Amino acid sequence: MENTENTVLAIGTKKGLWLARSNNRTDWSLQGPFFTTLEVPSVAIDTRGGRTRVFAGVNDWHWGPTVVHSDDLGANWSESEQGAVKFPADTDTALGRVWHIRPDTAERPDVIWAGCEPISIFKSTDGGENFTLNRGLWDHPHRSEWGAGFGGAAAHSIVPNAADSNIIHVAMSTGGVYRTNDGGDSWEPKNKGIGADFFPDPEPEFGQCVHRITADAQNPDRLYAQNHGGVYRTDNAGDQWVSIAGGLPADFGFVFLAHPRTAGTVWTIPLKGAEERNPVGGRLSVYRSKDAGESWEEQHEGLPEPDYNAVLRDAAAVDDHPDSVGVYFGTRGGEVFASNDEGEHFVTVASRLPDVLSIRAAVVVGV
Secondary structure, three states, rough: OOOEEEEEEEEEEOEEEEEEEEEOOOOOOEEEEEEEOOOEEEEEEOHHHHHEEEEEEEEEEEOOEEEEEOOOOOOOEEEEOOOOOOHHHHHHOOEEOOOOOOOOOOOHHHHHHHHEEOOOOEEEEEOOOOOEEEEEOOOOOHHHHHOEEEEEEEEEEEEEEEOOOOOOEEEEEEEEEEEEOOOOOOEEEOOOOOOOOOOOOOOOOEEEEEEEEOOOOOOOOOOEEEOOOEEEEEEOOOOEEEEEEOOOOOOEEEEEEEEOOOOOOOEEEEEEEOOOOOHHHHHHOOEEEEOOOOOEEEEEEOOOOOOOOOOOOOEEEEEOOOOOOOOEEEEEOOOOEEEOOOOOEEEEEOOOOOEEEEEEEEEEEEE
């Protein structure tokens, strides 16, 4: 029997999780909801090691937040008996939310990261069955001064270095970007050049409300950041950031995506500003750069207009299709859009879902 190749899309919402499938990334079938009425702020699809494991960070209002996973695309779900993500007793802290789930690189197939609220990161070395608190970041002397963003005090971006497992970047609201060079034992703020106009010092050492960071496909020292006002790039692993907002209709937003193979190709979705968190002029568009942010092109074909819905930081993703990378995002109005040609054209995957909080996509063989 010939193996089929499908794209799977995990969609976490304010009230449940859906899974969408397509063999052409144009026509989609929708399965769900799973965890009906429960908030699903984070999802991931891990295709490393010859299996497909779907993760969901679920907020159960009775039992509390947890991470669950499925190895059969939603037919069955499992979690650790002790709770996959939990704070050690000596921290006297309870988990508030799992904001971000990040499988590490293919060379580290059992490593999964979770970014959480209160600001913390957890690491799993057994494929996501159990997670351990990173004490280096938790015990950091700056932690008492990290504030909460509008949505909460969250570690929402974890970027492992593809070339060196000891180097990891984390972004948080509000603390900014931090980097470890020793596998997480110690962390340094890396925010030089990133603005924070809500402080007396507009460029503090830390405290920036960074909304998302991601790494370039080919250069692990090149990262991109969408700030609470500001779009930036670093070419030296965060030692210095420069603005790349020129050519965008606004410098506010939450999303930053990087092409999985092509250097310098990235996407962002601008919003008008902190006070009006909606697309400029009601024109919801994706913006792509092919030169690491030196210039931008609008991608709007197939998207509705007007549309005043925002796109949240974890509600956008790219796949790793070998021919043409897919681009996906969902809105606070419950619509999900997909492009099978790197953003040139979009189609609607789903409409009138609850508020979309998280999206991930993967190409899967044999489903």
